[in-house]
Amino acid sequence: MSLVNLRGRAAWVFEEDDYDIDLIVGVRNIKITDVKELAALAMADYLPDFAAGVQKGDLLIGGHNFGYGHPHYPAMRAMRHLGIAAVIAESFSPGFFRGETSMGFPLVSCPGIRAATARGDALTVDWDTNEVRNLRSGQTLMLQPFSESERGMLDAGGLIPYLKRRVVPAS
């Protein structure tokens, strides 16, 4: 398995810097463990029918230091369940970045992405050329490449399969 190039719509553009991702499901809901229940609540404070409108492969766009604070896992669990394939942001908070990368979920640092994207725009991410392209405007931005282990985790689908590859080398 390997990381596949992405193509999806910007399901949401978070305008805020230092965005606390707990707000995605609402702090009151972060202890919910049922992923369907969480997914139904995602972004309900922003747009009541957000969950219904997401298509598999859609993307989220964020600002600087996205995921600041104590980033709990329910927000992105909910988003993955809805079909969100990645978050592309100006930059990420380290704890959030490490946590989601270890889940095999791509967090793509891409300076300039927020200003270059409107909600609903179709975007592609090419992991070989490190390019993010806005298909509406034609604008291309460069993403910041992953480290070897980050890329390894994303290729493998998360920390556990990645470690299995390292600990038990394929014969």
Add this chain to the structure above:
Amino acid sequence: MPQTMTEKILARAAGRPRVVPGEEITARPDFVIAYDFPGYTDVFFKETREDFGIEKVSSPERFVLFIDHMVPATAPKEEELHKITRAWGKEQGVPVHEREGIGHQVAAELGYATPGAFAVHFDGHVSQLGAFGTFAFGARKGVLESFVTETLTLTVPATVKVELTGTLQPGVMARDVFHHMVRVMGPASCRFKVVELCGPVIDAMSIEGRQTLCGQAMFLGATTMLIAPDAKTLDYVRGRSKIALDPVYPDADASYDSVVTIDVSTLEPIVVIPPSPANTRDLKDYTGVEVHTGYLGSCASGRLEDLRIAAEVLRGRRIQPGFQLHVVPTSKAIMAAAAREGLIEVLVEAGAFISSPSCDYCFGRIATMSDGQRAVSTGTLNTPGRMGSVDSEIYICNAAVVAASALEGRIADPRPYLAAAREGVAA
């Protein structure tokens, strides 16, 4: 080639002559530290065995576990988690420290804060071991790698040197200094970097104050924060350190990502307003705001100097009727020392509720707030819902401010109380 403390510690842990920022390395942590928490330790134990077939972790002497959350348990499920932790520790030969205090503090007391050591945890507040010159890093679920492989892969962070100059005014504490740093430098200023702290303010600061500063590193975006060991550090760790290592110091001409100098001479007490730890404000702009509960504790504050200053404010006074003041010493050792000093008596007589050490007040599992309530807190975070209802509010401040606010039922400046107490002593 000159190196920062971070580069030296990581180079040793990676078994290399040197490492450079941006380079990915596989390093062997000297210590793998964790507290039991659902979805973390219980899952690590299971995955280590079931996914990797590891019946026994190698070098169990590097591991240490703390039971500091859900203490005491309030539901059978919580106690079940603790049983799993105790059983795993016994089976693996890994020490489990229970009811001794908040793990990040107890880790230092037990000698896991060895200067020059590399320590990992899933929780980022472990960075407070940096007060002792330990590179301590919160890798979240990435810590599983250390359970399985004895190592951790990480990118060597660049280092930001922050020099704190001047002299702190009375009533201004490490807590104020940290949040002032967030205000001046910005909450994203040190993303993926390490902060090495130095300067006359650090030299004069207690070990406890340094722990407070280093433990909050994540709110600058930093991977961790470090202070070069001095005589105070070496006195503290002597006879405690779990392993023999030479302390590590930065080279005078080490290369830093940036150097920031902050003069704190005119700094006054601050308050961090909801909903984010990024919202540092001057206390004077918020005095008079009605508050209903106060929390003095957590891994960030709740040490002896915090209890002492609170007792100074509260001695011979009574807190507002109806105000709930919760004082939770950070460790058993601190609680015992506070009792010997008579601080507990002063706090109790003023109307405080004293609890044995526990992490549970910090995240609202105990002393939960209801809709519309407001807290002054020395906890780590002020996100709505952190201490109960999402419609309650948390104002982060230093221990003296918590105490003064408890007297008035409003956010209050502790300095008049401290001045009165200090004049009383002089007279």
